[in-house]
Amino acid sequence: MDSYISCCWLVLYLFFGGGSTVTIQGYVGDVVTLTCKYDARHYGTLSICWGRGHIPNSGCGNEVLRTEGVKVTHRASVRYNLQGDLRSGDVSLTITQAQVKDSGLYGCRVDIPGWFNDQKHHLALVIKPAQTTTMQTTMGSSVPPDPPTVAIREISARSISVWWSAGFDGNTPITGFHLECKSQSDSWVDGVRGSNILPWERETAINDLRPFYTYNIRMFTKNDMGLSKPSNELTITTKEAAPDGPPQDVKLEALSSHSIRVTWRAPELSFQNGLIRGYQLRYSEYSPQERLPVRVVHLMDGSERFTMNNLQEATKYSVTLHTINSAGLGPSSQELVCSTLTNDDQQHMTTTQATTELQTEHSTSTIATTTSSTETWLLVTDSPTQGQRVDDFSTTSPLSNSTTNPALSKKLGTEEQSGHLVAILVPVLVLGLLVVMAIIWQFRRTTLKKGNWKILWKNNGFMSFGDSEPAQ
Numbered sequence: 001m002d003s004y005i006s007c008c009w010l011v012l013y014l015f016f017g018g019g020s021t022v023t024i025q026g027y028v029g030d031v032v033t034l035t036c037k038y039d040a041r042h043y044g045t046l047s048i049c050w051g052r053g054h055i056p057n058s059g060c061g062n063e064v065l066r067t068e069g070v071k072v073t074h075r076a077s078v079r080y081n082l083q084g085d086l087r088s089g090d091v092s093l094t095i096t097q098a099q100v101k102d103s104g105l106y107g108c109r110v111d112i113p114g115w116f117n118d119q120k121h122h123l124a125l126v127i128k129p130a131q132t133t134t135m136q137t138t139m140g141s142s143v144p145p146d147p148p149t150v151a152i153r154e155i156s157a158r159s160i161s162v163w164w165s166a167g168f169d170g171n172t173p174i175t176g177f178h179l180e181c182k183s184q185s186d187s188w189v190d191g192v193r194g195s196n197i198l199p200w201e202r203e204t205a206i207n208d209l210r211p212f213y214t215y216n217i218r219m220f221t222k223n224d225m226g227l228s229k230p231s232n233e234l235t236i237t238t239k240e241a242a243p244d245g246p247p248q249d250v251k252l253e254a255l256s257s258h259s260i261r262v263t264w265r266a267p268e269l270s271f272q273n274g275l276i277r278g279y280q281l282r283y284s285e286y287s288p289q290e291r292l293p294v295r296v297v298h299l300m301d302g303s304e305r306f307t308m309n310n311l312q313e314a315t316k317y318s319v320t321l322h323t324i325n326s327a328g329l330g331p332s333s334q335e336l337v338c339s340t341l342t343n344d345d346q347q348h349m350t351t352t353q354a355t356t357e358l359q360t361e362h363s364t365s366t367i368a369t370t371t372s373s374t375e376t377w378l379l380v381t382d383s384p385t386q387g388q389r390v391d392d393f394s395t396t397s398p399l400s401n402s403t404t405n406p407a408l409s410k411k412l413g414t415e416e417q418s419g420h421l422v423a424i425l426v427p428v429l430v431l432g433l434l435v436v437m438a439i440i441w442q443f444r445r446t447t448l449k450k451g452n453w454k455i456l457w458k459n460n461g462f463m464s465f466g467d468s469e470p471a472q
Contacts, residue, residue, distance in 0.1 A: 029226025243330025245271030
């Protein structure tokens with residue numbers, strides 16, 4: 001029997017979570033916080049959910065809020081907020097303008113990877129009606145207070161100092177103020193940072209902000225009747241700070257024996273902390289044993305490349321880059337080392353480039369001949385391979401690179417022109433000869449028929465013509 005009871009208790013523990021239930025009490029209109037934390041240093045940033053009632057086998061029943069890492073993905077009401085430091089594991093649920101209907105059991109579940117590893121916390125919330133006060137004045141019954149008037153005291157790169165003045169307290173002493181701050185791109189539902197301030201304070205600072213970033217700020221006044229309406233909303237941009245990151249993708253390329261080109265990209269946007277004004281380039285001859293004079297160049301034209309000239313031949317140079325904004329210099333890029341070329345290397349590079357350009361200009365050509373009769377044709381193609389079919393011609397071996405010799409090119413051009421000239425003149429001459437022979441033959445045929453000529457036979461077998469009279 002004892003074993004049976006123990007098993008039942010274990011099942012109930014796994015299903016409904018272990019540990020004692022903490023009770024939180026508050027009054028209508030209060031800002032109440034249900035505490036839930038985990039070890040973010042050990043587990044990293046985890047997803048969590050808050051729900052009403054006992055925590056089921058998975059997820060949260062009657063879910064009121066859920067996160068994925070530090071981003072809130074579901075919120076049942078704008079009154080539910082996470083105002084703790086999510087990155088450090090503080091996922092406590094804050095309920096503003098508490099109401100009697102908020103009373104009940106709440107569960108917090110931290111999704112820890114692995115089987116049966118999730119952390120579960122149960123808290124009971126009791127919200128009582130607002131306390132009656134004997135400090136009501138003859139002006140009437142107590143009401144929520146008027147919102148405060150908020151103004152800026154000071155702005156720096158990572159903090160904003162604000163001050164405010166309180167309005168009508170609603171016939172009930174002010175119990176505190178609630179300050180909210182968010183990124184301008186977020187709504188008042190997501191990404192809100194809040195803090196509770198003591199009733200006698202009139203100035204506070206919002207810290208840990210991003211430089212050169214725009215925020216919205218508003219405030220509420222609290223008394224026993226609840227929160228006021230939101231105050232006037234402020235829009236503030238923090239000041240610039242020196243960049244937090246170096247230029248990216250810094251590369252060096254030796255161009256000659258006296259010059260090296262440097263290229264790079266701007267730092268990541270989240271590290272710029274302001275508008276980039278330019279870059280500082282520092283270079284010197286490289287020597288691991290001693291420190292040599294450093295040359296500093298300020299590049300303020302917005303470009304992301306620079307060529308270092310007038311360098312020594314075959315000499316190593318070290319290069320570093322810094323980003324500049326109105327607040328100063330950012331961190332240095334990693335030191336890179338590159339050597340200028342020797343004169344031999346430069347000549348070889350120049351020759352190689354020239355050869356490449358010539359080969360590009362005079363792309364490999366092929367001479368193809370027809371396979372019929374005795375006529376020869378010259379066909380230039382876009383670098384066909386040996387044996388490739390080009391139209392109806394069969395190509396032979398490609399022209400060698402020696403055709404880049406001017407004298408040889410001129411000779412080949414002269415031969416090609418001569419071949420074309422012969423190919424044109426021979427048919428013309430043959431055609432002209434045929435025309436002349438046809439005219440002579442027609443003329444002979446006509447005169448013989450009229451009797452204007454007579455044929456005289458010679459003893460040697462040749463024939464000659466003579467005049468004769470037509471036969472009677």
